[in-house]
Amino acid sequence: MVVLVLPVFFGCTGNASTVKSDDDVEKRVESLLSEMTLDEKIGQMSQVDPGVFGGLENLKKVVRNGQLGSVLNLIGAKEVNELQRVAIEESRLGIPLIIGRDVIHGYRTIFPIPLGMAASWNEDLVRESAAIAAKEAASMGINWTFAPMIDVSRDPRWGRIAESAGEDPLLNSMVARAMVQGYQGDDLSDPLTIAACAKHFVGYGAAEGGRDYNTTVISDLQLHNVYLPPFKEAVKAGAATVMTAFNEINGIPASGHKHNIRDILKNEYGFDGFVVSDWASIQEMISHGFARDLKHAGELGLAAGIDMEMASRSYNDYLKELLDEGKVDMEWVDDAVARILRIKFRLGLFDNPYVDESLADSLLVNVEHLKVARKLAEESVVLLKNENQVLPLKKGTKVALIGPMANQPYEQLGTWIFDGDENDSQTVLEAFNAFNGDNNVFFAEGLEYSRDKSTKGFAEVERAIAQSEVVVAVVGEEAILSGEAKSLAELDFVGAQGELLKLAASKGKPVVMIVMSGRPAGLFKTQHLAKSILYAWHPGTMAGPALANLVFGETVPVGKLPVTFPKGEGQVPIYYAHKMTGRPADASTWTHIDEIPVQAVQHSLGNTSHTLDYGFTPLYPFGYGLSYTSFEYSDINISAKSLSIGESLKVSATITNTGDVEGAETVQLYTRDLVGSYTRPVRELKDYQRVTLSPGESKEVVFELNSDQLGFYFPDGEFVVEPGDFHVWIAPNAAEGLRAEFELQ
Ligand code: GLC
Numbered sequence: 001m002v003v004l005v006l007p008v009f010f011g012c013t014g015n016a017s018t019v020k021s022d023d024d025v026e027k028r029v030e031s032l033l034s035e036m037t038l039d040e041k042i043g044q045m046s047q048v049d050p051g052v053f054g055g056l057e058n059l060k061k062v063v064r065n066g067q068l069g070s071v072l073n074l075i076g077a078k079e080v081n082e083l084q085r086v087a088i089e090e091s092r093l094g095i096p097l098i099i100g101r102d103v104i105h106g107y108r109t110i111f112p113i114p115l116g117m118a119a120s121w122n123e124d125l126v127r128e129s130a131a132i133a134a135k136e137a138a139s140m141g142i143n144w145t146f147a148p149m150i151d152v153s154r155d156p157r158w159g160r161i162a163e164s165a166g167e168d169p170l171l172n173s174m175v176a177r178a179m180v181q182g183y184q185g186d187d188l189s190d191p192l193t194i195a196a197c198a199k200h201f202v203g204y205g206a207a208e209g210g211r212d213y214n215t216t217v218i219s220d221l222q223l224h225n226v227y228l229p230p231f232k233e234a235v236k237a238g239a240a241t242v243m244t245a246f247n248e249i250n251g252i253p254a255s256g257h258k259h260n261i262r263d264i265l266k267n268e269y270g271f272d273g274f275v276v277s278d279w280a281s282i283q284e285m286i287s288h289g290f291a292r293d294l295k296h297a298g299e300l301g302l303a304a305g306i307d308m309e310m311a312s313r314s315y316n317d318y319l320k321e322l323l324d325e326g327k328v329d330m331e332w333v334d335d336a337v338a339r340i341l342r343i344k345f346r347l348g349l350f351d352n353p354y355v356d357e358s359l360a361d362s363l364l365v366n367v368e369h370l371k372v373a374r375k376l377a378e379e380s381v382v383l384l385k386n387e388n389q390v391l392p393l394k395k396g397t398k399v400a401l402i403g404p405m406a407n408q409p410y411e412q413l414g415t416w417i418f419d420g421d422e423n424d425s426q427t428v429l430e431a432f433n434a435f436n437g438d439n440n441v442f443f444a445e446g447l448e449y450s451r452d453k454s455t456k457g458f459a460e461v462e463r464a465i466a467q468s469e470v471v472v473a474v475v476g477e478e479a480i481l482s483g484e485a486k487s488l489a490e491l492d493f494v495g496a497q498g499e500l501l502k503l504a505a506s507k508g509k510p511v512v513m514i515v516m517s518g519r520p521a522g523l524f525k526t527q528h529l530a531k532s533i534l535y536a537w538h539p540g541t542m543a544g545p546a547l548a549n550l551v552f553g554e555t556v557p558v559g560k561l562p563v564t565f566p567k568g569e570g571q572v573p574i575y576y577a578h579k580m581t582g583r584p585a586d587a588s589t590w591t592h593i594d595e596i597p598v599q600a601v602q603h604s605l606g607n608t609s610h611t612l613d614y615g616f617t618p619l620y621p622f623g624y625g626l627s628y629t630s631f632e633y634s635d636i637n638i639s640a641k642s643l644s645i646g647e648s649l650k651v652s653a654t655i656t657n658t659g660d661v662e663g664a665e666t667v668q669l670y671t672r673d674l675v676g677s678y679t680r681p682v683r684e685l686k687d688y689q690r691v692t693l694s695p696g697e698s699k700e701v702v703f704e705l706n707s708d709q710l711g712f713y714f715p716d717g718e719f720v721v722e723p724g725d726f727h728v729w730i731a732p733n734a735a736e737g738l739r740a741e742f743e744l745q
Pocket residue numbers: 102146199278279484
């Protein structure tokens with residue numbers, strides 16, 4: 001029997017609620033819309049960048065004529081007020097502009113890149129970072145950010161994995177919820193909140209070959225169960241806007257995808273904000289071979305449900321003609337404009353259009369904001385190994401601090417930091433000197449930047465190591481090596497970093513590796529050279545203090561991987577929620593390529609799903625992360641061996657701190673649906689909880705599992721809960737854990 005139930009949002013049940021405009025807003029939208037000319041309506045549907053539109057003076061002309069609804073990348077509170085004043089006081093209807101900017105992981109106070117934020121698994125802290133980013137951005141006249149980016153990403157070659165929350169729909173949904181709530185607060189008309197923008201709708205992270213903007217082929221089953229859920233969560237959280245993606249999906253460009261935008265996002269999800277195209281993604285439908293020319297692209301964009309066109313000018317140039325020719329409907333135009341006005345009213349822009357230009361002085365990179373940035377940076381770092389408990393170091397230890405990322409105030413900020421300032425950065429070198437005393441820190445970067453292939457600095461590295469007890473090597477990627485259009489075919493460390501690590505390891509002193517990177521990469525051929533590895537992503541402004549606190553034990557690592565770590569690009573894509581296949585691999589069926597006997601006959605090996613050289617397991621699994629203490633999982637218990645649809649059961653286990661320092665563990669709950677009308681993943685994350693334990697302390701961690709959390713979407717988008725047998729784990733990561741079984745009836 002198949003049961004159709006209301007879709008559940010990850011971790012909670014209940015009716016999908018969308019942000020309802022209140023009556024007052026609706027009345028004001030309707031009344032204003034009725035007064036607008038067609039030119040003014042089309043104006044609202046256009047957004048331009050002053051930099052490519054001939055600057056502020058040129059902008060003032062179109063704004064004065066009511067032919068522009070939004071600008072992006074207009075810098076400065078004064079400049080924004082100047083242009084806003086033209087819109088309000090000199091245009092016929094005085095409709096305010098909405099001012100957009102990419103505030104992706106902080107405005108001036110830069111937090112870890114979103115992949116790092118996700119590694120904290122700390123929803124409150126992620127939300128707080130977005131609220132701070134909103135305050136700082138709003139003080140500069142920005143009232144709309146193009147974030148959160150919630151493209152599920154399973155390919156470290158793809159540069160924009162750095163901006164995502166990784167491979168899992170539930171973790172991306174957490175970030176979606178947290179950032180929308182953080183940016184928008186409880187009252188979007190509060191002058192220190194800004195409109196969020198869930199992007200890129202949809203499936204952008206599935207780019208073939210990890211090459212940005214590339215084709216995506218996504219089954220309906222994957223679309224509904226992997227790529228859409230974070231957007232559904234963003235809409236439920238009240239996201240004011242959604243941005244469409246550059247990629248095509250199964251032959252239709254995302255920015256011309258009427259079914260996804262109108263049928264799913266607007267109708268099924270009840271999204272009542274507005275949809276903006278990505279930069280010229282409407283025009284790019286010509287290149288895709290989906291539109292004949294710019295006029296046809298505009299027709300397809302509006303028909304698909306794009307309400308505002310970013311950067312390209314098809315709406316401005318052709319919508320009137322298309323209307324006259326009956327190619328597009330006036331109701332589409334009216335609906336688009338109504339959505340845009342609705343968000344402007346919700347933002348309070350009609351009542352409070354100008355920014356207080358004195359605000360920024362007290363808000364930008366203030367002490368409170370930097371404290372949160374340090375805390376989130378600390379919690380985003382994942383301890384991948386710590387042989388012989390090399391970490392934490394004792395204060396006063398003589399440390400050789402080496403590597404091209406150890407003193408790089410700009411690089412540590414990571415990608416998409418338009419308004420970050422490297423002068424605010426505190427580097428690892430500065431923080432180590434401050435904490436450990438510069439007489440105990442012997443700095444030799446060895447390489448001037450991550451891609452540096454010259455070893456001329458290695459002699460100085462040897463001198464530094466000779467004076468030290470421990471080597472701390474800060475390696476990874478410059479910021480420019482991840483982000484938009486920054487994909488990599490090889491996942492090893494760039495430049496001569498491998499040689500630098502080999503040199504460091506050859507001196508007989510323990511090596512601690514700190515990696516600053518926009519992707520899970522670089523370790524397969526180098527991790528054996530380090531006793532300890534702290535994976536720090538790009539930690540942002542407060543990278544130094546955060547890493548000093550972790551290395552010297554002022555705080556204990558809590559991060560857990562939001563994305564699987566492959567052994568190398570040859571394993572990609574590799575992710576934990578994979579399918580069983582008809583021939584699942586295990587240790588008994590895999591023989592390493594170097595162990596295969598010469599002239600082994602064709603069927604002498606295990607015919608299962610693996611590769612001869614890398615096997616079938618990743619380097620590190622999703623959800624993995626160590627602590628300076630250790631945790632034991634015991635006594636899994638399930639409140640019932642069978643569960644009826646519509647009911648819940650409890651799953652619990654005891655977590656014990658078996659080490660000698662206090663630590664926090666993010667305990668994860670996974671399930672597996674053993675048999676389905678469509679094959680189901682071997683594991684799916686359903687919930688998680690953080691527990692803090694003193695040495696020797698035990699706590700029972702209890703999860704409530706509702707039958708709705710066991711459902712999945714059929715290819716037609718119907719959410720279905722099917723009776724059957726299930727496994728459930730309480731686990732430290734996606735590869736381990738205590739397992740119980742139950743039946744859903
Ligand atoms: C870029 C990105 C998008 C960004 C937009 C505005 O091309 O794809 O994420 O928000 O243009 O900068």
